[in-house]
Amino acid sequence: MLKNPSSKYQPFPLINIPNRQWPSRHLTHAPIWCSVDLRDGNQALAVPMNVSQKLDMFDALVQCGFKEIEVGFPSASNTEFQFNRRLIEEKRIPEDVTIQCLVQAREDLIEKTVESLIGAKQVVIHMYNSTSPAQRKYVFGKSKEEIIAVAVKGAQMIKDRLHRLTAGGTKVTLQYSPESFSATEVEFAKEISEAVMDVWQPTPENKMILNLPDTVEVAMPNVYADQIEWICTNIKNRESLIISLHTHNDRGTGTAATELGLLAGADRVEGTLFGNGERTGNLDIVQVAMNLYMHGIDPKLDFSDMSGLISMYERTTGMTVPPRQPYAGELVFTAFSGSHQDAIKKGLAGYEQHKSIWDVPYLTIDPEDIGREYREVIRVNSQSGKGGVAYLLESEFGIELPKDMQREFGPLANDIVDKLGREVTAAELKGMFWKEYIERESPYSLHHFHADGVDGVFTCRCSLVINGKERGITGKGNGPIAAFAQALIQEAGAPAFEVATYREQSLSSGTEASALAYIQIKTTSGKTIWGAGVDTNIELASIKAVLSAVNRAA
Numbered sequence: 025m026l027k028n029p030s031s032k033y034q035p036f037p038l039i040n041i042p043n044r045q046w047p048s049r050h051l052t053h054a055p056i057w058c059s060v061d062l063r064d065g066n067q068a069l070a071v072p073m074n075v076s077q078k079l080d081m082f083d084a085l086v087q088c089g090f091k092e093i094e095v096g097f098p099s100a101s102n103t104e105f106q107f108n109r110r111l112i113e114e115k116r117i118p119e120d121v122t123i124q125c126l127v128q129a130r131e132d133l134i135e136k137t138v139e140s141l142i143g144a145k146q147v148v149i150h151m152y153n154s155t156s157p158a159q160r161k162y163v164f165g166k167s168k169e170e171i172i173a174v175a176v177k178g179a180q181m182i183k184d185r186l187h188r189l190t191a192g193g194t195k196v197t198l199q200y201s202p203e204s205f206s207a208t209e210v211e212f213a214k215e216i217s218e219a220v221m222d223v224w225q226p227t228p229e230n231k232m233i234l235n236l237p238d239t240v241e242v243a244m245p246n247v248y249a250d251q252i253e254w255i256c257t258n259i260k261n262r263e264s265l266i267i268s269l270h271t272h273n274d275r276g277t278g279t280a281a282t283e284l285g286l287l288a289g290a291d292r293v294e295g296t297l298f299g300n301g302e303r304t305g306n307l308d309i310v311q312v313a314m315n316l317y318m319h320g321i322d323p324k325l326d327f328s329d330m331s332g333l334i335s336m337y338e339r340t341t342g343m344t345v346p347p348r349q350p351y352a353g354e355l356v357f358t359a360f361s362g363s364h365q366d367a368i369k370k371g372l373a374g375y376e377q378h379k380s381i382w383d384v385p386y387l388t389i390d391p392e393d394i395g396r397e398y399r400e401v402i403r404v405n406s407q408s409g410k411g412g413v414a415y416l417l418e419s420e421f422g423i424e425l426p427k428d429m430q431r432e433f434g435p436l437a438n439d440i441v442d443k444l445g446r447e448v449t450a451a452e453l454k455g456m457f458w459k460e461y462i463e464r465e466s467p468y469s470l471h472h473f474h475a476d477g478v479d480g481v482f483t484c485r486c487s488l489v490i491n492g493k494e495r496g497i498t499g500k501g502n503g504p505i506a507a508f509a510q511a512l513i514q515e516a517g518a519p520a521f522e523v524a525t526y527r528e529q530s531l532s533s534g535t536e537a538s539a540l541a542y543i544q545i546k547t548t549s550g551k552t553i554w555g556a557g558v559d560t561n562i563e564l565a566s567i568k569a570v571l572s573a574v575n576r577a578a
């Protein structure tokens with residue numbers, strides 16, 4: 025049993041904002057995106073990516089439309105340093121893409137970082153130092169003033185080396201992160217950020233990025249939004265800053281914190297594909313971008329080949345995308361349960377007709393938009409209903425069961441699937457349908473059938489095998505089906521029945537076209553039973569359907 029937590033943990037203090045604005049705003053456009061897959065995502069892997077894996081991912085990120093990519097921590101290792109050199113020397117960075125590198129406020133590391141970036145067209149140098157009370161106390165053993173001094177000294181060390189890059193024509197943007205911002209007193213976060221601004225002297229024409237990380241989620245997302253709004257409102261020279269969000273997911277609310285942070289006034293978002301990153305991960309950028317998309321806002325990122333992106337991600341990171349990951353997971357567009365399948369089937373049919381605003385129940389977006397197929401939407405197990413069964417038979421094999429026949433076959437299929445205790449494929453469902461209707465040959469099976477009509481009166485002659493013995497029978501009626509029904513009842517001993525419903529459809533399989541006929545018969549006791557028959561000849565298909573129903577009734 026969990027112990028009473030009240031003596032060990034405490035709630036996070038609220039931020040005092042008397043007139044907060046973010047709750048009544050809404051999002052209208054995409055933020056500036058920065059992928060940190062190759063740095064924050066990479067540093068969280070048991071086996072960090074090698075250079076060729078990083079190149080593979082870099083190309084994919086560019087393909088998605090990222091214009092800012094944090095490519096690494098070049099002072100951390102030779103691999104990280106060499107990755108920058110390959111990107112730059114092999115001219116792999118598109119003209120409109122800026123690479124970003126992270127560094128601590130330490131001279132040797134800054135030196136190495138600058139060296140790794142020589143020759144690039146445009147870069148962001150991202151310096152951080154941690155500011156929260158716990159970090160100040162345990163990690164650095166420093167007072168607030170001393171922590172500010174670390175940041176200021178680091179900012180100056182970077183400034184002093186800028187000419188090494190700018191002399192070669194590199195455009196440099198500077199970024200500062202008071203790491204652990206969300207656990208830091210807002211007043212102190214403002215003070216240290218302004219101290220860095222004093223060194224870097226940003227202007228509206230030459231802005232710096234102030235990244236405000238939710239390094240470890242410590243509070244609810246509304247608190248993070250308050251922190252962001254507080255900084256946006258109170259920091260000096262706001263117009264010279266690009267306010268950036270960098271959330272993690274420790275409390276499972278990275279996406280919510282980012283969205284509320286954007287409402288609170290931020291301009292930019294850092295995150296990773298599918299949320300790879302330290303501990304529970306970084307913000308999943310796919311989620312925030314697709315959340316904008318589902319509200320009709322162009323996210324300015326292209327996730328139209330989600331499966332391709334997942335393969336790249338799994339290949340380069342060794343991680344997997346969980347099946348219920350929003351938008352990307354294998355099961356997010358899948359319905360097993362009957363009522364959902366029924367609603368989706370009807371919703372898709374309705375959408376096909378109006379083709380305007382997406383309003384299909386249970387599907388947040390059209391799976392086709394991200395390259396997913398409708399065939400994965402409806403899958404059948406014991407929780408499924410007739411709608412799902414009918415959808416699969418129709419979408420995979422073109423078998424359009426009459427609505428009333430769905431009511432009969434649905435429960436029969438459900439019973440078999442329940443006994444199997446697993447999901448079944450469309451082919452298995454077709455097999456069940458064939459066994460139940462098409463392949464019914466007992467007690468009657470048809471050997472030969474012929475019908476002629478004179479003046480609207482049809483005479484049929486056929487041979488049946490009845491309980492193993494061949495027998496010829498004849499009958500008359502106003503059509504071949506009626507004539508056959510009479511022959512069955514009067515000469516073959518079938519119980520009296522009448523044909524209640526008849527439907528036919530063509531069915532193509534491969535090059536061979538055939539007909540599928542559905543017949544519903546009604547017995548004298550009022551019971552209705554369906555039968556189905558397949559043949560290249562439509563008349564024979566309907567005769568077989570009658571026999572299928574009579575056999576099922578027997």
Ligand SMILES: CC(=O)SCCNC(=O)CCNC(=O)[C@H](O)C(C)(C)COP(=O)(O)OP(=O)(O)OC[C@H]1O[C@@H](n2cnc3c(N)ncnc32)[C@H](O)[C@@H]1OP(=O)(O)O
Pocket residue numbers: 064067097099100101127128129130133152153154163164174203239
């Ligand atoms: C929230 C984040 O994701 S921050 C990014 C974290 N990413 C990484 O750490 C991945 C790459 N890091 C590395 O490869 C290594 O840690 C290096 C190369 C940066 C540094 O390596 P080392 O100096 O050997 O070791 P280490 O990381 O333990 O250094 C800790 C020292 O740096 C200090 N330090 C930590 N962060 C900072 C900072 N941002 N600015 C200045 N000093 C810092 C610590 O106080 C500590 O000082 P101490 O030795 O006086 O106690």
Ligand SMILES: CC(C)C(=O)C(=O)O
Pocket residue numbers: 064126152201203204235237238239240270272
């Ligand atoms: C270095 C910073 C931005 C970081 O990754 C974090 O605080 O989570």
Ligand SMILES: [Mg+2]
Pocket residue numbers: 064237239270272302306
């Ligand atoms: Mg981080």
